[in-house]
Amino acid sequence: MAFSSTPNVVGVPDFGLIHINPLETAKAFQSYLDTASKLTGVSLDDIDRSVSSMPSEPSKVTLVDLLSVGMKLFDAVVWLTAGRPTTHPLRIDPAITKESIPSMHDVARAVFYCYFMLVTQARYPVSSNNTERPRIPNFLKTIMGMDKEQHVYVDTICSFEPQKFDPAWARHVRFAGFGQEVMSRFGLGVAGYRLFGPFALYAPKPDMDPSLRPAFEFAKKVATAPSSWDIHPLTRNPNVLTARGNLNKNLGNLILECFADATIDEMVQAKVLYARPTREPSHMRYKTWSETDDISGASAIF
Secondary structure, eight states: OOOSSOOOOSOOOOOOOOOOOHHHHHHHHHHHHHHHTOSOOOOGGGSOOEESSOOSOGGGOOHHHHHHTTOOHHHHHHHHHTTSOTTSOOEEOTTOOTTTSOOHHHHHHHHHHHHHHHHHHSSOOOOTTOOOOOOOOHIIIIISOOOSOHHHHHHHHOSSOGGGSOGGGGGGOOOTTOOHHHHHHHTTOOTTOTTTHHHHHOOOOTTOOGGGHHHHHHHHHHHHSOOBTTTSTTTOOHHHHHHHOOHHHHHHHHHHHHSOHHHHHHHHHTTSSSSOOOOOTTOOGGGGOOSSOOSSOSOBOO
16 A cells, blocks of 8 residues: 655654753853952942931042041942942941041051052951951051051951952052152062062072073073063963963972072071972972063063
């Protein structure tokens, strides 16, 4: 018996599976990944919007206006950057009195305190909620007279953990109006250069492995070159890691090989180094370093 056409005996099975479009999915995820990849970023829910009195025109209020009614500097910058959002309005706090509002001079000193730490140590001081506190340079205490606990300066200008406030702003500060004492201190070294310093100050030991001479000369060139934002940890060019590996760990190993033990002890005593480097067996790139300074770049700090 013949059929005039072939019947549909196969059908279309439903496997219950959805196959994504990789390109469109990547586009959908991009903003989430951009946000999660950063250590910085402040939620409007985390800032303190308290003020002593309500400005007459909140939609036109300035940074100075907000400081004058008791809002903290970093919080105010976040709120203003968000466009003075009506979804997160200012709110009056009767506990904020004229006497409790820091003076503009106190605010300025607190900002400088944070800025100095960013430039010289590549990190903020910490708030009272943080127990892991960085070492505070004597310059701030003895020369600048900023001898209070570090959390006092942080709490003056910030209600949240300052690490969320992108520190890259430090790169764009101009030095034209800075005091001479501060500029002289910056000239002694900034973050990222501590372990380069010994190579500009000390000669290598007589029995140093000759194959390390190019690495020694490279470190010396970087130490004596103008300080660069390409090397500073806050803004370090990612190509530095590609070209030379982890700088601190390689330099620590190089110091141990280039200088005598007594010389390294002197470096620590003289505070050229914070502490004697520890051997890092997995960081041996320094053995292949050429003497050419290919990392300082043209982004001079000063």
